[in-house]
Amino acid sequence: MSNEMNKKVCTISYGCQMSERDAETLTAISEKNGYARTENPEQADLIIINTCCVRESAENKIIGKIGQLKKLKEKKPQLKIAVAGCMIQQPGLLEKLQKRAPHVDIWTGTFDHHQFEGLLRTADQGGKAALVSEAACETTEVVPLAEKGKLRINVNIMYGCDNYCAYCIVPYVRGRERSRPMDVILDEIRTLVKNGCRDVTLLGQNVNSYGKKDGFAYDFSDLLTEIDKIEGLYRIRFMTSHPKDFSDKLIETVARGEHICEHFHLPFQAGSNQVLAAMNRGYTRGYYLERIARILEIVPEARLTTDIIVGFPGETEEDFELTLDLVNTVPFNQAFTFMFSKRSGTAGALLQDQVPLDIKKNRLQRLMALQNSQSLSWRQKMIDNRYEILVEGPSKSDPKYLTGRTRGNEIVVFESREDLVGSLVSVTIRSANSWTLFGELSEP
Numbered sequence: 547m548s549n550e551m552n553k554k555v556c557t558i559s560y561g562c563q564m565s566e567r568d569a570e571t572l573t574a575i576s577e578k579n580g581y582a583r584t585e586n587p588e589q590a591d592l593i594i595i596n597t598c599c600v601r602e603s604a605e606n607k608i609i610g611k612i613g614q615l616k617k618l619k620e621k622k623p624q625l626k627i628a629v630a631g632c633m634i635q636q637p638g639l640l641e642k643l644q645k646r647a648p649h650v651d652i653w654t655g656t657f658d659h660h661q662f663e664g665l666l667r668t669a670d671q672g673g674k675a676a677l678v679s680e681a682a683c684e685t686t687e688v689v690p691l692a693e694k695g696k697l698r699i700n701v702n703i704m705y706g707c708d709n710y711c712a713y714c715i716v717p718y719v720r721g722r723e724r725s726r727p728m729d730v731i732l733d734e735i736r737t738l739v740k741n742g743c744r745d746v747t748l749l750g751q752n753v754n755s756y757g758k759k760d761g762f763a764y765d766f767s768d769l770l771t772e773i774d775k776i777e778g779l780y781r782i783r784f785m786t787s788h789p790k791d792f793s794d795k796l797i798e799t800v801a802r803g804e805h806i807c808e809h810f811h812l813p814f815q816a817g818s819n820q821v822l823a824a825m826n827r828g829y830t831r832g833y834y835l836e837r838i839a840r841i842l843e844i845v846p847e848a849r850l851t852t853d854i855i856v857g858f859p860g861e862t863e864e865d866f867e868l869t870l871d872l873v874n875t876v877p878f879n880q881a882f883t884f885m886f887s888k889r890s891g892t893a894g895a896l897l898q899d900q901v902p903l904d905i906k907k908n909r910l911q912r913l914m915a916l917q918n919s920q921s922l923s924w925r926q927k928m929i930d931n932r933y934e935i936l937v938e939g940p941s942k943s944d945p946k947y948l949t950g951r952t953r954g955n956e957i958v959v960f961e962s963r964e965d966l967v968g969s970l971v972s973v974t975i976r977s978a979n980s981w982t983l984f985g986e987l988s989e990p
């Protein structure tokens with residue numbers, strides 16, 4: 547049985563990188579309060595479930611997971627369970643879940659991280675705590691202590707979203723768009739680098755509108771340029787770029803930047819103008835294609851990735867074929883594909899003409915088959931070429947091998963007897979499957 551001295555926290559996080567970053571904040575606060583990290587829920591004295599509500603499928607999985615923890619708590623009554631994240635920001639959901647899951651000790655929303663320490667203390671003293679504030683316009687900064695030696699870290703540069711795409715719940719559960727000032731971000735990254743971080747991903751729902759609403763005298767490209775000057779940082783990534791605000795200045799900044807990775811995650815969501823308008827995306831197919839052409843003109847080696855939704859209300863077979871056609875036209879290295887999921891409170895949930903599930907499934911399968919074959923052919927084109935790899939650690943399946951990532955974020959596995967973790971090496975790709983590239987260490 548554990549005592550006060552060796553309590554452990556296990557965090558299980560669902561959803562996007564933002565959500566992952568929130569999970570890190572809550573875990574770091576728990577650590578500060580005497581909990582060591584564990585990945586094994588059976589060994590934990592505190593389990594944090596960090597939720598996501600962007601799609602219904604994730605939500606159902608999480609509700610199932612919270613239910614399962616009841617058994618663990620029965621076996622180990624001193625176990626504390628905390629549920630956090632954007633799922634419980636939805637109106638009425640907290641009350642419903644509290645009734646269904648009385649074994650949960652702490653409920654905490656996305657705007658209440660700065661209060662988590664107090665909630666934890668209440669639970670540690672045997673009490674129950676629930677604090678889920680409404681979507682805020684301001685952000686109370688809680689910057690997690692950086693885990694020493696962690697190579698890749700996500701850093702928020704802004705919170706919330708004002709775009710109101712018709713399908714999306716994010717603006718409702720994450721609040722209005724607000725950006726963090728440049729000096730605060732630079733300070734955070736410098737500290738992370740001192741602690742061993744070499745690769746940062748700057749996070750925002752629409753990084754291209756960074757600072758605009760807050761009236762900053764600098765924009766996202768200026769921020770990138772300043773981060774690029776931080777010594778000891780090898781790689782800078784960013785996501786997500788919204789096509790409607792995607793500027794030439796940003797493409798040129800990426801082209802010029804020394805450590806800024808040539809990777810553009812530019813979700814197009816749908817290939818038909820009619821669906822794009824219904825989604826309230828603010829751009830047309832033609833505009834999107836023009837932006838891609840411009841990227842490839844200025845950064846020919848760019849890695850392009852995207853998000854796509856099938857089965858938005860009213861999407862016809864013809865509309866869907868325009869999505870397939872766009873995937874055929876643009877050389878995406880990877881695409882994240884989703885079936886439209888009705889989220890209550892969004893404009894999309896009220897639309898007539900919902901697409902039946904079997905049609906959505908069929909479209910998703912056709913889209914995935916096309917993108918998988920494109921992704922594989924991209925990986926095969928990398929064979930016999932040499933890439934700069936940031937070495938992350940031994941491969942999970944065979945510790946004789948090391949894994950690392952290219953600037954384009956592709957995972958590469960290669961053999962080495964040396965401990966190269968944290969350094970940049972040159973690797974020639976020798977083979978590829980759908981997910982992984984296998985390479986050979988090259989002479990520098």
Ligand code: SAH
Pocket residue numbers: 562600601713714715716750751752786787788813815853854855884885886887888889
């Ligand atoms: N801010 C980012 C996206 C954040 S959500 C952007 O604008 O690109 C991540 C992805 O989830 C979206 O790009 C979209 O493809 C998908 N998504 C969001 N809501 C969805 C819904 N209701 N149904 C299906 N997919 C959804």
Ligand code: SF4
Pocket residue numbers: 707708709710711714715716717751752788
């Ligand atoms: Fe959602 Fe659109 Fe905002 Fe992205 S830009 S978070 S899809 S509302």
